[in-house]
Amino acid sequence: MNQKQSGFEATNLGFSYDGKPILKDINLKINQGDFVCLLGESGSGKTTLLNLLAGLTKPTEGHIYWNGKEIEKPSSERSVVFQDYTLFPWLTLLQNVSLAIKKTQKAKGNYAKKLAEDYLNLVGLSGSLHKYPFELSGGMRQRGAIARALSVGADALLLDEPFGALDPVNRASLQDLILELCRGSKDRPITTLFVTHDIREAVYLASRIIVLGSTPGRIIADIPLNFSAKKNRDEWFRNKQVQETIKSIEEAYHKDVLEKLGHLVQGGASI
């Protein structure tokens, strides 16, 4: 595989539902190891784009590739974490993760269990291996879902507002966890696409931010970020450069909204 082909690539990608365009003319390249945050308002097609990359939905226009091959169906190479907790409720944490490992890694019995334990330790759940999802808090379930997503040996992790339903404290600690897991490992670069509508979250996490405008969803800004290591969260957010970045993204957002309003006003005046 050559370097040029690794990662995601979308060419003239579009998706319509019931004749209504949701996404239009998306041209995008995400390199292996990138941590991309996808920002946009509700209805901008963020989730649709994520589903297309996962292979859960098929495009109605254009093409979409993973490592140079057209994406046709879901695969354990591209693992997904959804906002609503998706561990199987009838299995314990350990059973959930070992099932995923058994199915994808061809690992058997005790070895799969051992691997599953390692992944659950990694996300800080070593004390809850035998608990069922209904016995866990939202944050713990989402840690479990992340462990399962990583355990299948995925090279890409697609996260759809994974921390949207969590309280601020849990949210912050899970953000640090995902950073450590996805951006920390040099020997196994994971390509990450993280959907959120929280600008601060995106700036904190991403190595690159893509902003989608709405109706139909299209890319309105593509911003590479290169911030220093995040040691102290509060201090980091006070950094002038960080604040300017947040401001410029807010402006891109507002510009899109204002332009749309402008169209509406013009349209109204011409009647």
Add this chain to the structure above:
Amino acid sequence: MRIFIKYLSKFSGILFLLFLLGIWTFISSGPEWSSQYLFPSPKAIANALFNSREELLRSAGASLLKLIPAYFAAAVVGISVGIVSGSVPWVGNMLKPISRFAAPIPPNVYIPYAIAILPTFYLSSTFIIFIAAFWPIYLNTAAGAAEIPEKYKRNAAIIGIGRIEYLWRIALIASLPSIFSGLSVGMGLSFIMLTVAELFGENTGLGHFVQFYADYSDYPNMVAGILWTGIVVLAIMELFEFVKRKVLFWTKGN
């Protein structure tokens, strides 16, 4: 006073039963407008329960021998066909017209035909019980499998669970809550059909016991048969609820 009311409300069920028993005792004690013959005293019924204990146990055994195989067959067929028909659209569409038409037919109207075409009364009773239990189990299972949350399907696809494996590993388990509602309705209906079939033509079982003593106007034994049937059904339903709670433990908080 408050404490008294609290206790009263706690034991109101038992107190009401005792109250009904009192009324029954009064009616059977022979006021002029009543008949001691048609309303045997609680003591006479208790005696009948005790004296006929072996026959009652045998009758319960004979009834269960019809109920259990028929009910289990209905459960196995209903659940497996239901899972496939709820998960695979073309199978569901294929079975929809026939289930729409056949499910609402009251199973007792099959009795004369079942007796005519099947060689023994035993087979006709089990057939009727099968029909009665099958439809609610099948329909609930299919509905449950068709309504499995998209998130489970997506996760199954991502971790590489194939189509066939999906049926038993995900669809079957995720549909268990609706399967159990079907099993419960099916259980109730199969009890009704069991006793109806036994009242008609069987010469064994709880229904037959009641019918037999009614024919001889032995009302203490007949009422004892009704009470005993209630006890057997209650015991089985309690067992069923126990199993259901054990199996569906994971639906807590969902």
